[in-house]
Amino acid sequence: MNKETSRILKRIDALGEISDDKQCLSRFYGTKSHKKARKKLLKWMAKAGMQTSTDIVGNVKGVLKSSNPNAKHFMIGSHYDSVFNAGKYDGPLGIILGIEIAHAFSKQNTELPFHLHVCAFADEEGCRFNIAYLGSSLIAGNFNKNWLKKEDDYGYSLSRLMKKNKGDFKDINKNIIPPESWLGYFEPHIEQGPVLCDENTAVCLVSGIAAQNRVNITWKGISGHAGTYPMDLRNDALCAASEFILGVENLGKQNKEKLVTTVGKIKSEPNVSNVIPGLVSHSLDLRSPNNKFLENITKTLYYKALKIAEERHIELQWEIMQSNPSVTCNNQLKEALATSIKKYNKKLIEIPSGAGHDAVMLSNVAPVSMLFIRCKEGISHNPEEYVSPEDIETSFKVSFDFINELAKK
Numbered sequence: 051m052n053k054e055t056s057r058i059l060k061r062i063d064a065l066g067e068i069s070d071d072k073q074c075l076s077r078f079y080g081t082k083s084h085k086k087a088r089k090k091l092l093k094w095m096a097k098a099g100m101q102t103s104t105d106i107v108g109n110v111k112g113v114l115k116s117s118n119p120n121a122k123h124f125m126i127g128s129h130y131d132s133v134f135n136a137g138k139y140d141g142p143l144g145i146i147l148g149i150e151i152a153h154a155f156s157k158q159n160t161e162l163p164f165h166l167h168v169c170a171f172a173d174e175e176g177c178r179f180n181i182a183y184l185g186s187s188l189i190a191g192n193f194n195k196n197w198l199k200k201e202d203d204y205g206y207s208l209s210r211l212m213k214k215n216k217g218d219f220k221d222i223n224k225n226i227i228p229p230e231s232w233l234g235y236f237e238p239h240i241e242q243g244p245v246l247c248d249e250n251t252a253v254c255l256v257s258g259i260a261a262q263n264r265v266n267i268t269w270k271g272i273s274g275h276a277g278t279y280p281m282d283l284r285n286d287a288l289c290a291a292s293e294f295i296l297g298v299e300n301l302g303k304q305n306k307e308k309l310v311t312t313v314g315k316i317k318s319e320p321n322v323s324n325v326i327p328g329l330v331s332h333s334l335d336l337r338s339p340n341n342k343f344l345e346n347i348t349k350t351l352y353y354k355a356l357k358i359a360e361e362r363h364i365e366l367q368w369e370i371m372q373s374n375p376s377v378t379c380n381n382q383l384k385e386a387l388a389t390s391i392k393k394y395n396k397k398l399i400e401i402p403s404g405a406g407h408d409a410v411m412l413s414n415v416a417p418v419s420m421l422f423i424r425c426k427e428g429i430s431h432n433p434e435e436y437v438s439p440e441d442i443e444t445s446f447k448v449s450f451d452f453i454n455e456l457a458k459k
């Protein structure tokens with residue numbers, strides 16, 4: 051194993067140890083472990099020779115500056131928050147690869163024709179506020195100020211959390227790199243699916259990222275005594291939600307070629323066995339490569355929810371948290387990355403991403419590119435997530451060569 055790979059593996063393990071939960075890896079945005087990880091990342095970036103900084107969202111940024119006065123900006127990035135009971139590669143692998151690439155350039159004292167940034171985005175998963183890409187949306191100048199008043203499950207608002215970081219809300223979408231000054235963005239990430247295992251290949255190109263809508267839905271019924279209330283007179287919020295959720299699954303199954311539908315989070319109140327549920331809120335995650343189709347499906351589900359609410363005399367709240375159109379990776383960057391893949395990997399394939407990535411936000415300002423790295427059996431968002439040292443070595447060689455060749459152009 052070469053020294054880059056062994057350092058990458060050590061760092062993956064070190065970040066993987068930083069968790070809010072003793073039993074498993076869980077690093078939600080703005081928690082104690084999240085801040086601890088931030089400090090480690092800052093230290094590693096500084097060690098790699100980069101100028102470091104953080105911002106009001108909690109992104110950790112490192113840059114190797116070019117001395118060229120007209121230099122554009124190129125960024126390698128990924129996220130350092132995690133889902134609950136996560137694997138240690140989803141997010142951190144891309145950041146740590148980026149730091150290793152920057153280290154290689156600063157060690158060689160290479161004069162870069164562009165400013166090379168590495169960014170560890172504070173929140174991609176959106177597990178705490180059900181808003182994905184809090185970190186990268188700030189970098190892309192797309193941070194929605196309405197998000198500031200959103201609260202987590204404990205009533206803690208995003209603005210209260212962010213006030214602890216350096217920076218000013220007023221300037222939140224200012225001081226960003228303007229689109230014309232971007233050369234590009236690159237995100238190496240585990241595939242999180244089985245195609246690369248199936249194809250027996252370590253890495254591949256990514257063609258683009260599916261469109262995604264995130265909705266928060268609340269059903270307000272009337273709670274009451276489970277023993278005394280006749281069945282016909284109930285306004286059971288959980289039954290309304292259940293009817294809807296099975297409809298969501300059905301619609302996904304009927305359109306499985308171009309749609310995935312998920313309700314992953316649900317809260318029922320008062321959540322005791324002998325009270326009819328009076329209030330239920332849950333998430334809705336809809337994804338498709340086709341923007342128009344996703345828009346229509348979202349409308350269909352909204353009308354379905356309205357109908358259920360009406361029939362069951364339940365109050366419905368429907369809040370679209372995020373609506374992100376599909377993304378196409380940049381052709382020129384993809385061609386350059388393909389050349390690097392061919393040097394170090396036997397096979398060259400290209401697949402679309404069903405998972406969301408920070409590249410979605412960056413695509414609003416920069417040409418974006420992504421490299422997928424094989425993970426064992428395609429398992430991800432799971433502690434069993436695993437990437438072999440050999441595949442990490444290949445991903446480093448390919449990624450370094452890609453940036454190095456861009457630097458020669």
Ligand code: GLV
Pocket residue numbers: 174175182404405406407
């Ligand atoms: C993040 O992993 C997502 O795709 O939702």
Ligand code: MN
Pocket residue numbers: 133140175431
């Ligand atoms: Mn993830």
Ligand code: MN
Pocket residue numbers: 129140141174239
């Ligand atoms: Mn990820």
Ligand code: MN
Pocket residue numbers: 174175405406407
């Ligand atoms: Mn993700």
